[in-house]
Amino acid sequence: MALQVELVAADRKVWEGEASQVSARSIEGDLGVLPGHQPTLVVLTEGEVRINAGGWKSATVDGGFMSVDHDRVTIVAESVDASGMGS
Secondary structure, three states: OOEEEEEEEOOEEEEEEEEOEEEEEEOOEEEEEOOOOOOEEEEEOOEEEEEEOOOEEEEEEOOEEEEEEOOEEEEEEOOEEOOOOOO
16 A cells, blocks of 8 residues: 655645655644555645655655645645755
């Protein structure tokens, strides 16, 4: 079982694909998401979003939100520095 992940900035889709794990920093603390996670909507703070998709990829967001529902993770931020995402 895998997560379907979409990372979106205000002006573009940054990354989309399958992942085994996602972690991000919310206003309430760090949050890790694995397949089967409870539906959740959290407000993100400025920081790193990490996605394990056959190896760790990372991006820095300026805040935003992360939605988790039925193994679908959507991360939306105003701006995203995706230099750590690789290809």
